[in-house]
Every structure is written in structure tokens, then in C-alpha cells.
Amino acid sequence: MRILFLGDVVGRAGRRAVIDALPGLRAQLKADFVIVNGENAAGGFGITEAICAELFDAGADVITTGNHAFDQREVLSYLEREPRLLRPLNLPPEVPGRGSGLFETQDGRRVLVLAPMGQVSMHPLPDNPFLAVDRELAACPLGEGADAIVVDMHAEATSEKMAMGHFCDSRVSLVVGTHTHVPTADEHILPGGTAYITDAGMCGDYNSVIGMEKDEPLNRFVHRLARGRFSPAMGEVTICGILVETDDRTGLAQKIGALRQGGRLNPAWPDF
Ligand SMILES: [Fe+2]
Numbered sequence: 001m002r003i004l005f006l007g008d009v010v011g012r013a014g015r016r017a018v019i020d021a022l023p024g025l026r027a028q029l030k031a032d033f034v035i036v037n038g039e040n041a042a043g044g045f046g047i048t049e050a051i052c053a054e055l056f057d058a059g060a061d062v063i064t065t066g067n068h069a070f071d072q073r074e075v076l077s078y079l080e081r082e083p084r085l086l087r088p089l090n091l092p093p094e095v096p097g098r099g100s101g102l103f104e105t106q107d108g109r110r111v112l113v114l115a116p117m118g119q120v121s122m123h124p125l126p127d128n129p130f131l132a133v134d135r136e137l138a139a140c141p142l143g144e145g146a147d148a149i150v151v152d153m154h155a156e157a158t159s160e161k162m163a164m165g166h167f168c169d170s171r172v173s174l175v176v177g178t179h180t181h182v183p184t185a186d187e188h189i190l191p192g193g194t195a196y197i198t199d200a201g202m203c204g205d206y207n208s209v210i211g212m213e214k215d216e217p218l219n220r221f222v223h224r225l226a227r228g229r230f231s232p233a234m235g236e237v238t239i240c241g242i243l244v245e246t247d248d249r250t251g252l253a254q255k256i257g258a259l260r261q262g263g264r265l266n267p268a269w270p271d272f
């Protein structure tokens with residue numbers, strides 16, 4: 001199975017680029033299943049039902065989020081109604097929505113998607129993501145309950161994301177980091193057969209501070225002054241993601257490759 005994962009979509013520019021490119025990417029990369037992190041799709045903060053509809057229409061099978069999941073108030077009821085939109089997994093049970101889901105490819109193969117959130121420098125502090133993932137994997141093991149399993153580890157610390165990779169090694173197809181909005185160069189297959197990357201990178205304008213117009217972040221870092229609000233940068237977008245090919249017999253990864261297309265970053269295209 002070929003699974004395409006796109007990192008955090010930032011603002012209108014990121015959204016437009018992903019919606020325009022995804023049908024072509026899906027076909028060119030022969031992706032059987034597509035996951036998009038959409039936590040910054042609505043003006044940099046959260047996501048709405050209308051944006052989800054556009055992403056689903058463009059070819060996303062599942063949309064994950066993160067700490068910005070609930071920034072748009074209207075999404076609370078939508079999270080209850082739409083199983084393809086995931087909020088962070090390791091939150092109290094009374095929080096609306098779900099942090100995991102079992103989905104099907106068009107030809108009926110089952111994909112479990114988990115969306116844990118890290119605890120390091122994350123506010124408000126979620127529950128232990130490792131124990132939450134462990135419970136999900138016990139209930140739906142790879143090769144039994146699911147033909148492929150993807151873990152979107154939404155976290156600030158590279159260490160915590162790597163730890164999640166090793167924690168899941170041999171038990172899931174892919175652990176992909178999100179939230180830090182910068183693609184890392186460590187995509188590889190762990191010893192037990194799980195594909196791993198610390199950060200997929202954002203789908204946004206990299207002439208920015210993690211996707212936001214530079215002026216206000218600089219005000220705050222340099223002058224310690226908030227002079228305005230954060231707004232997403234609107235320049236040319238680099239679409240960043242990761243493609244994984246799994247062995248349908250075991251669900252483990254055989255190949256992993258980075259995707260970077262458009263905008264300012266050096267391009268990358270999976271060679272398989
Ligand atoms: Fe993000």
C-alpha cells in the first residue's frame with residue numbers, strides 16, 4: 001500500500017496549494033491513501049467544515065490536527081459528526097471528536113490512523129501519548145485489525161517524536177512528526193520495519209516564521225512586544241510530505257521518501 005502524508009497546511013496559501021495539487025499528486029504518486037494535517041488551515045489557527053470538505057474533495061482520506069484542533073469554535077460539533085477529521089488522541093474522553101479511526105482504501109484495505117500529541121512544551125498538557133497509543137495498538141494490531149497503521153505524532157520535541165518512533169517500531173507502518181513546520185532529513189525505516197520522520201514539514205510559505213508573516217514574530221522575539229496579530233504568509237507555497245510503501249502481508253514499511261514541491265525549498269520527489 002502506498003500512503004501519502006502531507007504536513008501542516010498553513011493558511012489560505014497552503015490550503016489553495018494543497019487543494020490544487022492533491023488530485024495530481026495522488027495520481028502521480030499512485031497513493032492508495034492520503035492523510036493531511038490541517039490544524040493551521042483556517043487563517044493559521046484550526047480548521048472548519050468548509051475547508052475539510054475541500055480537502056476531502058481534493059483527495060484527502062483523513063485530516064489530522066493537533067494543538068490547534070479547537071481554535072475555530074464551529075469545528076466542535078463537526079468533530080462529533082465527521083470521523084475522518086481527527087483531534088488529538090490523548091485528551092480527556094469528554095472532549096468532542098476522536099483521536100483515532102479505522103478507515104478503508106478504495107479497494108477495501110484497512111488503515112488505522114492515530115493522532116497522539118506530545119507533552120513536552122505543549123499546552124494544555126495532554127495525557128501520556130505513549131500509553132494512549134499502546135491501548136489503540138492493543139485493540140487493533142497491525143496485520144490483524146489493520147493492514148496499515150499511521151501515527152501522526154504532533155509534538156514540539158524531536159526527542160519525544162523519536163521516542164514515539166521507537167515505541168511503535170515493528171507495530172505500525174509509519175510514525176510521522178508534525179507541529180514544528182520544518183521538514184527534517186531523517187526519513188528512514190527503523191530496525192523493526194516502521195517508517196519514520198521527525199517532521200514532515202508544513203505546506204506553506206517558507207519565507208515566514210513557521211508559516212506566519214515575519215513582522216509580528218520578529219516584534220515579539222526582538223522587542224518583546226506584541227504589536228499585532230499573527231497572520232499566515234501568503235507567498236509561494238512548498239508542499240511538504242512523505243510517501244511510504246508498505247508490504248501488504250505485514251503492514252510494515254518497505255520504502256519511504258520525502259516530497260517537497262514548489263516554493264522556496266529544494267525539491268524532493270520519492271524515487272519509487
Ligand atoms: Fe501546525
Ligand SMILES: [Fe+2]
Nearest residue numbers: 066067068179
Ligand atoms: Fe501544532
